[in-house]
Amino acid sequence: MNVQATTQGTPVRNGENPNEVVLRVSHVSKEYKLYDSPRERFKALFSNKVRHRSHWALKDISFELKRGQCVGVVGDNGAGKSSLLKLLAGTMRPSSGTVDRVGRVTAILELGAGFHPEFSGRDNLYFAGSLIGISHEEMKQLEPGIIAFSELGDAMDRAVKTYSSGMTVRLAFALVTAVPPDVLIIDEALAVGDQHFQKKCVARIMEFRDNGCTILFCSHSSYHIRHLCDQAIWLKGGQVMEMGPTEAVMGSYEMHSRLRADAPQPPQQSLPLAEPGDESDIALNAVDDDLPEPQASGTRMQANPDAMGASLLSVTISDLGEGKPPLLESVDLEVTFLVRGRGEERPNLGFMIEQSQGTGITSLATHEEGAHPVRQPDGTWRSVLRFPNLPLHSGEYVVSAYLFDESGLVLYDAWLHYQHFRFVSPTLMPGLVRLPHEWT
Numbered sequence: 001m002n003v004q005a006t007t008q009g010t011p012v013r014n015g016e017n018p019n020e021v022v023l024r025v026s027h028v029s030k031e032y033k034l035y036d037s038p039r040e041r042f043k044a045l046f047s048n049k050v051r052h053r054s055h056w057a058l059k060d061i062s063f064e065l066k067r068g069q070c071v072g073v074v075g076d077n078g079a080g081k082s083s084l085l086k087l088l089a090g091t092m093r094p095s096s097g098t099v100d101r102v103g104r105v106t107a108i109l110e111l112g113a114g115f116h117p118e119f120s121g122r123d124n125l126y127f128a129g130s131l132i133g134i135s136h137e138e139m140k141q142l143e144p145g146i147i148a149f150s151e152l153g154d155a156m157d158r159a160v161k162t163y164s165s166g167m168t169v170r171l172a173f174a175l176v177t178a179v180p181p182d183v184l185i186i187d188e189a190l191a192v193g194d195q196h197f198q199k200k201c202v203a204r205i206m207e208f209r210d211n212g213c214t215i216l217f218c219s220h221s222s223y224h225i226r227h228l229c230d231q232a233i234w235l236k237g238g239q240v241m242e243m244g245p246t247e248a249v250m251g252s253y254e255m256h257s258r259l260r261a262d263a264p265q266p267p268q269q270s271l272p273l274a275e276p277g278d279e280s281d282i283a284l285n286a287v288d289d290d291l292p293e294p295q296a297s298g299t300r301m302q303a304n305p306d307a308m309g310a311s312l313l314s315v316t317i318s319d320l321g322e323g324k325p326p327l328l329e330s331v332d333l334e335v336t337f338l339v340r341g342r343g344e345e346r347p348n349l350g351f352m353i354e355q356s357q358g359t360g361i362t363s364l365a366t367h368e369e370g371a372h373p374v375r376q377p378d379g380t381w382r383s384v385l386r387f388p389n390l391p392l393h394s395g396e397y398v399v400s401a402y403l404f405d406e407s408g409l410v411l412y413d414a415w416l417h418y419q420h421f422r423f424v425s426p427t428l429m430p431g432l433v434r435l436p437h438e439w440t
């Protein structure tokens, strides 16, 4: 992932007029020109004959963002999210329509794109900084803070080409966020770096938000969209399907995703070449990297592998008997978590139950309910989650477990679909769950 920033216009003071429109998108469309071969693309440079086919990634998009709003952008792969973000950031021009911005717009889109590999980290601050509108004089003032945030120390005087990808992200993030923006555009940037750095990034983004910065956040993580954003935009086929309060939009989008998952998938098409001069290659079929939502079967993944970082140590379901999958031999479901935290920080836990075929049934998290894992004498943390009289009907289920930081925003570890089990309910009725109910 790359971090790239663009800065447009002059800064305005935060918090002055909460109803002020800071970004206005009016009838914006984006066409990519597709060529059958590099030869066709080359020929197009010298002839008036139309040699391309058009692909409209965005079609007649209009919306406004007000000061202080935090807006999530969701949509399937290829829906047009990245194209929209690039247009808003100003790194790509719309084919028609206008984007009006007020104040400083900073975009965290791609990592290291603005850096020169042969220059040192320090020289790159001035070089890449100038590309995002930070003058030499301003950079002199900002430099110590950027170096401190990136924690690169002596490495600042080494060529950036010798940096690890983590070091490049640290420098790029510290640079683009050195000046508080009026609008911050983020493309999945919460999932970069190690645990320590990810926490710093999230804290900085939260600080911007608390100071009235408008945030546009594109993510495949519905968990993060829900926890960060008050509004959401659902893009489908390059158009706005729905925009409004987050929960309502996410409800519609998730219903669409479920129906889509059930539908037979069309065969994948190979794509022709992109327009000459377009800044990016054809962006296709990115993997859905939504960590808090289980995808693969039995995956244990540390979101940010850290040798001694926070991680789930064991997640045990009591009373699992024989069979494949094992039968839950109790009417209660009891799950015991044992986790390693980070220093003195109190961790949070999440748990999700789904039907084996993938229908989500419930997800829970300690930070949502004010429940706290308990510190053990050996420094680990323990929690027991109990579902008395498990209100599920008979069937096969699969569970996932998550470890979060104290704020619940940074995901340290996830065991996705790590345990299947069968349950035979005492209820002799069809259905999925026994809802709390009354007869009168």
Ligand SMILES: Nc1ncnc2c1ncn2[C@@H]1O[C@H](COP(=O)(O)OP(=O)(O)OP(=O)(O)O)[C@@H](O)[C@H]1O
Binding pocket: 032, 033, 034, 055, 056, 057, 075, 076, 077, 078, 079, 080, 081, 082, 083, 084, 273, 274, 275, 278, 279, 280, 281, 282, 283, 284, 285, 286
């Ligand atoms: N440079 C390009 N040249 C040609 N087509 C492109 C280019 N960039 C994107 N596209 C196409 O435009 C459409 C929208 O792409 P975009 O990357 O904006 O979608 P997205 O919603 O961000 O997808 P993802 O979630 O997979 O990142 C897709 O059909 C994609 O193939």
